[in-house]
Amino acid sequence: MRTKIEPFRIKVTEPLKIISREERIDALREAHNNVFLLDAEACVIDLLTDSGTGAMSTHQWAAIMLGDESYAGSTSWKKFEATVRDITGMEHIFPTHQGRAAEGILASTRLKPGDVIPNNSHFDTTRANIEFVGARAVNLLCPEGLDNTSEALFKGNMDLAQLEQCIAEHGAGRIPFCMLTVTNNTGGGQPVSMANIRAVKQLLDKHRIPLVLDACRFAENAYFIQLNESGYGDRSLLDIARDTFSYADGATMSLKKDGLVNIGGFLTCNDDAWAEDFRNALILREGFPTYGGLAGRDLEAAAVGLMEALDQEYQEYRHATVVYFAKGLDTIGAPYVRPVGGHAVFLDAKAMLPHLEPLQYPGIGIVNALYVEGGIRSVELGSVMFGSFDENGTEVPSPLELVRLAFPRRVYTQSHFDYVLEVIDEVWRKRERISGHRITYQPHFLRHFTCYFEAIS
Ligand code: F0G
Numbered sequence: 001m002r003t004k005i006e007p008f009r010i011k012v013t014e015p016l017k018i019i020s021r022e023e024r025i026d027a028l029r030e031a032h033n034n035v036f037l038l039d040a041e042a043c044v045i046d047l048l049t050d051s052g053t054g055a056m057s058t059h060q061w062a063a064i065m066l067g068d069e070s071y072a073g074s075t076s077w078k079k080f081e082a083t084v085r086d087i088t089g090m091e092h093i094f095p096t097h098q099g100r101a102a103e104g105i106l107a108s109t110r111l112k113p114g115d116v117i118p119n120n121s122h123f124d125t126t127r128a129n130i131e132f133v134g135a136r137a138v139n140l141l142c143p144e145g146l147d148n149t150s151e152a153l154f155k156g157n158m159d160l161a162q163l164e165q166c167i168a169e170h171g172a173g174r175i176p177f178c179m180l181t182v183t184n185n186t187g188g189g190q191p192v193s194m195a196n197i198r199a200v201k202q203l204l205d206k207h208r209i210p211l212v213l214d215a216c217r218f219a220e221n222a223y224f225i226q227l228n229e230s231g232y233g234d235r236s237l238l239d240i241a242r243d244t245f246s247y248a249d250g251a252t253m254s255l256k257k258d259g260l261v262n263i264g265g266f267l268t269c270n271d272d273a274w275a276e277d278f279r280n281a282l283i284l285r286e287g288f289p290t291y292g293g294l295a296g297r298d299l300e301a302a303a304v305g306l307m308e309a310l311d312q313e314y315q316e317y318r319h320a321t322v323v324y325f326a327k328g329l330d331t332i333g334a335p336y337v338r339p340v341g342g343h344a345v346f347l348d349a350k351a352m353l354p355h356l357e358p359l360q361y362p363g364i365g366i367v368n369a370l371y372v373e374g375g376i377r378s379v380e381l382g383s384v385m386f387g388s389f390d391e392n393g394t395e396v397p398s399p400l401e402l403v404r405l406a407f408p409r410r411v412y413t414q415s416h417f418d419y420v421l422e423v424i425d426e427v428w429r430k431r432e433r434i435s436g437h438r439i440t441y442q443p444h445f446l447r448h449f450t451c452y453f454e455a456i457s
Helices: 021-030 058-064 075-088 099-110 124-132 160-170 194-206 218-228 237-246 272-285 296-308 312-332 362-374 414-429
Strands: 092-096 116-119 136-139 178-181 211-214 250-254 265-269 344-348 379-381 402-406 437-441 452-455
Touching (some): 021 362, 058 296, 075 092, 075 237, 075 265, 075 296, 092 099, 092 272, 099 124, 099 211, 099 250, 099 265, 099 272, 124 136, 194 211, 218 237, 218 312, 265 272, 312 414, 362 379, 362 414, 362 452
Parallel strands (some): 116 136, 116 178, 178 211, 211 250
Antiparallel strands (some): 092 265, 250 265, 437 452
């Protein structure tokens, strides 16, 4: 059959309240025009993130009842550890309450001021954790990754020439490790090829620089490799994931993505000295090494979820949803990052609103219009999230102005996505009337979460 159906049926439902357009306008005003500050109840379809928003399976809920809440050495920990080791092959495994806790432990134990950490593209919490300890986070994405119209298949790849140049410029002694984010969330959820992972590792080995994967969406990345990289078509997703991790010396993971759970993360490494540092920091901040900020039941659910994320039918269905949605956008004519990534569709706000300057935040214009028009919550990945300030304090825009519609895992059906497409169609028709925004309040770190906006009339 041509139709890829959801490989599950629905046993428990959650009501969706649809508030009126007038109520949405009021809600957005009260939220200072920042959708992060909206009540979830005021949203019809919440595509703010795919992080921790997925639905768990019957197997996961059943596993939760097996949760062993012993402080040390619980059976739940044993299952979790065995599963993570089976997939990653890593020597040392530390559970954390979510991905950024793993990043925080990695950055605070391994970095000092002046160090430089390359990545294809750092996610915002990764960058913030690195900068918080006085090190520098640099993005070395391949040029296709910055071209929203390029149909290249692995637009999350690291630019090897830039990596080589970065090492030559700063010296290996200033680069305690290099990162690779699979898939590359910031650049459109684009995958990284196995060939690129291997080549990055080879280059780093010459300089004795360890490679740390940001592995949040490792299963989706494995699916893209299976789909599009020669030599992997008949390999299982688990096999491809194992290959991926075999090139890494460590990994940070948010289980809220491809762990298919609502909370959790982990940090792994092979090096004993790193592990000693991680263990000490973990005990101080997260918890005893066999639970690390999670309940036994969380570890159980994650152990099952990690393997479900590597299920072939699940990944085929998930990808089919994203492709279906992209075809709908083609019919409307709204520009988006091509080809579509793994966990989300990224609208190109710069191309949608050419009448706005980057520092009038076109992404915020689209995000807010989608909310008012249909109660869709999305997120800007542009100059608000990734802009920076130069040494004179002048704001420098981000190269891309994107709006991410992230797809929670196993949550919304095809008619929900049809509704979202209708809302986008409305916004697309009215695009010339969408105004820019200015920021009226912002905190020092991670401003997008809590800043206030005002529409420029
Ligand atoms: N790395 C990547 C690539 C991420 O996408 C995220 C989270 C993290 C690290 C941090 O993990 O949230 O568990 O602390 N991304 C979410 C998102 C928040 O919406 O993309 P966390």
